[in-house]
Amino acid sequence: MNKPLADRIRPTELCDVVGQKHLLSPDKALYNMIQNGDIPNLIFYGPSGVGKTTVASIIANKTKRALRKLNGTSASTQDIKDIVAEIGTFSAPNGILLYLDEIQYFNKRQQQSLLEYIENGKITLIASTTENPYFYVYSAILSRSTVFEFKALDCNDVMPAVERGFKFLEKENDIKITYPDEVVKKIALGCGGDVRKALNSVENCYFATPTIDGEKSITIETAEELTQKSAMRYDKDGEEHYDIVSAFQKSMRGSDTNAALHYLARLLEAGDLPSACRRLMVCACEDVGLAYPQIIPIVKAAVDAAMMVGLPEARIPLADAVVLVAESPKSNSAYEAINTAMADVKKGNFGPIPRHLQNKHFDGEDAEIKGQHYVYPHDCPNHWTQQQYLPDKLKNTKYYEYGTNKNEQAHKDYWSRIKGEK
The missing domain is CATH 1.10.8.60 (Helicase, Ruva Protein; domain 3)
Known part of the structure; x- marks a missing residue:
């Protein structure tokens, strides 16, 4: 059976590699390394099918080294030892270039087994990965390698x-x-x-x-x-997933409606309805928040409708919600307030609940002040009265600061009048 067409017409010269001009133009470092034959250990980082294997093959050919390929999903430490055993034999007179694809699937011990051989120069390593190498590649390998990022092709x-x-x-x-x-x-x-x-x-x-x-x-x-249905890359467990959902929420937060719709389309084209719905709800609460609090039930209704009808019709209520979120005034005042309050609690910065707020109706013999002394606000003018609610330790702490939007400023003016602050 013939090899796949991609292998049969794999370029043998750098000028025939499509894309990657940021790496393979004559004035670029990688290009000059290859031309000079001085190849350090390399890590190629980028999506699949963009030329990583092709460039490794060209490097092996240019440097007259025997190319050996392993894949991190199936290779073992013994496979590495078998390759090293070829050094100095007729099959590898000029040394070995080991191309290790998907190195992120090698565990730490397996990656450590490479160190001895790349340090003594017995092999030149070119490792490739579709994941960020700074997260998935052992630091000792990284420190001995040069990382080049291959970009997605248009x-x-x-x-x-x-x-x-x-x-x-x-x-x-x-x-x-x-x-x-x-x-x-x-x-x-x-x-x-x-x-x-x-x-x-x-x-x-x-x-x-x-x-x-x-x-x-x-x-x-x-x-x-x-032809493949989708014109985009998407892996729900991969880095691209997190990039898209991050860009989706940041575009809504930044009130760029067109960008938000673009990233929604990419999520839906990939069939990732749950991520689109979740980020929409988060953005409505975190980023619009109290500037337009009615948006929360509105977006919830749109999300419920989308989940009920499913794709492709789900795009319609979600588009309504995305446009509404992107176009709405923004406030993260409640988000910042709860974060600050939770930080206090995590640090142990809290105290006993004031006696008048506790859910008990009698006092022990050791109580200095007898009676609960809670004042029911609805019995007071404007349904409010001054009394302490925070523990003594946090008596004057302020977590919430009014946002500058019309809605929160109206609340601020109201309570300033009621509390006699203006």
Whole structure:
């Protein structure tokens, strides 16, 4: 069986690698390292299908080193020892370049087993990961490596690879392939910046198209049917998930309605309805809050409606709620107040509840003051009276500060009059 198209047409020169100009342009550090053959231990960080493996292969070829590949999901410490055993043999006369894909799946002990070999120079390590290496890679490996971040590719980056794939199949099978420009763009858009996915779609389109009079004419309908549905990357357990939900809430908080709708669309396209609903509710309470407190039941109703009807119709009430949250005045006064109060409690900064607030109706013999002496506010003018509610230790503590919005300022004016402060 033939190797996948992505492997058959893998670039052998840096100039043929799509995208990554921030790393592979002639004036960049990584480019010059590769050209000079002086390769330190490297960590390639970025999404899948953006050229990490390809660049590692080019480095091995340029430096005349034997390329050995392991995957962190399946490799063992013994696999590493077996590779090291090749050093100095005819199979690796110029040394070994170990490409360890998905290093984040290696546990600490497995990563530590690499240290001896990369320190004595017996192997050159290129580790790749789709997760942030500063969170997932052992610090001793990081300190001995140089990290380069590979960026996600956009449609314009991927289109040349798609065209190259069709030309390769045309030459490989000695058959003419025709297609409208829309096919290339559709495949490039649908792969989510993953060249491997794009080339899989190219090959699928080729095999799904009948040969008529010695020619294959690939239609836009075929491309739409065989191309990945989602044009974005999304892993509910990955870093991208947290980036999207963070951007979603920050856009609503920042009152950028268009950006908030964009990130909502990305969440819904990925089918992540729960995250969209949860962040909406949090934002309504945390970021709009007392500036427009009625928004909380309104957003709750929209979330309930979305969960009841499900996707795709859920987009409608959620869009209503997102626009409302983004366009509403903002206040985090209650959010800041509860955070400050909880910080006090966690530090042990509290005391006995005042006697007049306790839920008991008799005093022991040791009580200095007999009787509860609680004053019922509704028996007083304006339903308020001065009395102490906080423990003695916190008697004059203020957690809540009125926000500058119209709603909270109205409350401030009201209580200032009632309490005789103005």
